[in-house]
Amino acid sequence: MSMEVSSNSDFKFPREPFSPYQDVSVPLMPVGQSAWGGYFPQHTRPAATEREKYTAWRLLVDLASIAWIAPIVVAIYINANNWIVGRGVSCKSLHPNPYCRGGLFTADRHQRLVVLNEEDRAILAALQLASKALETWFAIIATSIIFSVTMHLAKSPDGIPLGYLFTHVSFPDVLGLFDKSLWTSWAGTRRRESVLRLWGFIFLVVLLCVTNNLMGPATAILIIPQINSHVITLPAKERFDETLAARSPAIANMLSECNATELATGNFNCTSIYASSLDEMSSGSKLRVEMFLRGWTPGPIITEHDAMLFTLNATQSDVGSIIVWVPNRRALSEITADLIEVEAVQGLYLPNDTSQVLATFGRKPDPVLFDHFNNTLDITLHRMSPSLGFNDVCARASRVFNYPVSVNQSVLCVNLTFPESQYMVSCSRTGSGWGDTGWTQSQFFIADVDASSKPNNVSVDVYTTDKEVLFENRDPSCEEGSFPCDWDNIFSRGVGPQADLGLTVYEYPQQLVLYSQTHSLGHHTVFCKTTAHLSFPEYVSNVFRDENPIHLVQIRAPPSNKSYNAIRFHSDWIPAAWSIEGPSDVVEATRPAAVNLVSALKSIGSPPPTANDTDHTLLAFQAQHEVMTFHAMTFVNFSTVEVLPGDLDDDPARPFLQVSKTLRVYMYDSKSPNSWFWALMQSRLKGGSHFWVDDESDRMP
Incomplete structure (x- = not known):
């Protein structure tokens, strides 16, 4: 049976007119031929599997983006809590190196540090790769965000300028922020709402571009530990009450070797155990003046008390005078006890003697400090304590x-x-x-x-x-x-x-x-x-023998722009410095300090013609006088009161005598903005995206 082709008027289904705004979800398909040889559209149902695939892909991308937050949160947490790794990067692993603990004073300490350093190199390299992976991970997330926003704007009724279509490809380059098309492509848009959307898009691009370029140094700083200083501040037990400088040594408890009855009679012979110290400083001062007059710059005077050597410090007051600050012997004895505590914990003494040694200096073993002291590259001791200072002037007297x-x-x-x-x-x-x-x-x-x-x-x-x-x-x-x-x-x-x-x-x-x-x-x-003046500087001493083999204690001079009130300095402290055995006693002529002072006095001549000329003889004598004053001030004692619960350190004249220790360890630290800034700058200048210093010089001086 034959079938006739019907005319257009006999067509059973009405044909839809063609529209340039045809829904893109309805494809134009050649399903039949009309009497005029044309094509007409047919509505077809879109494939559900394509949408499902797209939804699954977006969900996977979103989950990957959210998962990036987890390691970053962990890294921020350990940095915010100043997580201490210890002597080496491997010291926080499940199987730490046995050299992580002890050995700060052992003979093979260099070999121990070399072994730790080799192991740390491998771990730091792995952390370097991990930080790079996090940086790349964020770059993928940022690119995905820019692409999604671009496509969303492209499908909007107003569309998106063609100049922004491939922004997700170029946005990671920071030079793209200076591209003219980024700031001018929106100019053809007339609708206000569309302009605001495009400015929001530009802001997002700038924000993600800057963040992406900073992400490399940021992840490196967050993940890679650095050798840094960790300060342990102990609870203050005492606060300053009064200096005994205005009282006679006969009243002040000067030294444990002194007898109160003898002191009351003016017998200060108990200081004779330090007479050699005065003689030593006097001879050293004479040498330094001679070096100065020959054009050299001499170093400071150094002498000893207990296990510590100490020197003076100087600062300039607001009126222009130089104030010489003198360490206090009582404070030096206390910082000596701090040193003995560290050495005992480090195993420098026999294990059975550790508690006994600590008890001798009034200390008890502390498990927390034991752990800290045994997992550090070195330790610096800090102790706030009083210090007397002086400025003086000498002149010839004719009558x-x-x-x-x-x-x-x-x-x-x-x-x-x-x-x-x-x-x-x-x-x-x-x-x-x-x-x-x-x-x-x-x-x-x-x-x-x-x-x-x-x-x-x-x-x-x-x-x-x-x-x-x-x-x-x-x-x-x-x-x-x-x-x-x-x-x-x-x-x-x-x-x-x-x-x-x-x-x-x-x-x-x-x-x-x-x-x-x-x-x-x-x-x-x-x-x-x-x-005489009074201040409360910080006594500092590094215990690592390679950095401070002589156990030198230094006092950090107070700020130079501070005004210091003068205090009374009893006249008996000067005879006490010479170990006088009674009023009007005579110092033995053969003592080096006596020989140097008398010789300088007998060498005093006439003043130089002008004030601009160096007065050599008077300079030599004044140096001897300053040594005597320096030595006398080291003996001045001070009184303290116990810190009670609820006491506030709001009295600068009676401050807490704070004690702290600085440990040099591998650690995470986010409390110092400067460390972040300099790490970023060095990373950028080196042309890399990470910052990490791994040098044996950081371990061994």
Whole structure:
């Protein structure tokens, strides 16, 4: 049976007109031919499997993106908690290297560190790869986000400018942020909502571009541990109460070797165990002055107490004077106990003796500190403690007058000579009748080893006073032995220049030392004025023998822009420094410190012509005076009070005496923004995306 082809009018199904906005989900398919030879569309059902495949792929991508957060959160957590790895990177593994613990003082410590270093190299390389993997992982996630947003905008009614279509390919390059098309492709868009969407897209591109370029250094810093300093701060047990500088050593508990009964009689012979220290510093100071005069820059004076060597430090006050800060012997004994504690925990002593050694210094074994001390590359001890400082000046004295006022009242005036024929007269009240609570006086003698000068010893008169009057280029208008000067009126004046009397009044605690000797060659007198200060610096000592083989303790000088109030310094501390056995005692002539001081005094000549010339002889003598003052201040004790629960450290005059220890270990640290910044900068400058330093120099000095 034949079938006729029907005409267009006989067609059973109406044909849909062609539209340029045909739904893309309805394909145009040639399913039949019309009478005019054309094609017409047919609605077909889309394949469900394609959509399911797309949904599964997106779900997989989303899960992969979310999974990236897990290692990053873990890395941030261990950095935020300053997770300590220890002496080596392998020390936190399931099977740590046996060299992770102990051996800081052993003879084979270098071999131990080399073994650890070799193992650390492999682990650090693996962590380097892990950080690179995280960086690449994030780059894939960022690319996927940019691509998804681009496609979403492309399917929107307004579409997307063609310049943004391949942004996901170029966005990781930071130079793309300076591409003109990124900032101008949206210019043809007129609708406000479309412009806002495109600006949001540009912001997202910039944000992900910057984040992607920073992700490399960031993941390296988060994952790779660095050799850093970990500070262990122990709870403060004491706070400062009072310095005993204003009291006599007879009252202050100076040293454990001293007897209170002997001290009360003025017998300070108990300090003779440190007499060699004064002699050593005196000879060293003489050598350093000679080196300075020959054009060299000498180092500081170093001496010893207990197991620690110590030196002075200096800073400049806000008024321009140099203050020399002196370590305290009690503080040095305490930091010695800190050192013994570390050495005992490190196994330097026999195991059975560790507890006994610690008990001798008032310490108990601490399991937590035991773990810390045995898993570190080295340890630095810190202890806040009082320190006395001083600034002084010495001048030649041409005449010394003692004006008697009453039985227990007198005025000591010293005529001081300076270059260019200038002079000044310093007058201070002496005697107990003035009611000056800060006034004290001590005297002793230093024998002259030169037989031709005996028995003409050097007289050392020490005064502590709170008030001084200076007559500039004029003498007091009175004669020795008479009473025309109204000293009550003079010393009752306020601080500052007194034009009607032609003098200046100074009021602050100061110590005056007058050295005087008459010998066959003439008479020499030097007048030194010392002002004492109090501060609370940090005593620091590194225990690693390769870095600090002599156990040197240094004090970190206080800030130079701080003003320090003067404190009283009792005159008896100077005789105590010389180990005097009683009032007006004579120091043995053969002691090196005595020989050096007497020789410097006898070498004093006339002032140089101008103030710009170096005064060699006076410089040499002042150095000897400073050594004596330095030695005396090391003995000054201080009192403390126990820290009670709830005490707040809000009193700068009575601070907590804080104790801490710095351990150099591999660790994660996010508390120092500077470390992140410098790590990033070094990584960028090196052209890499990671930062890590692995050098044996970081382990062994």
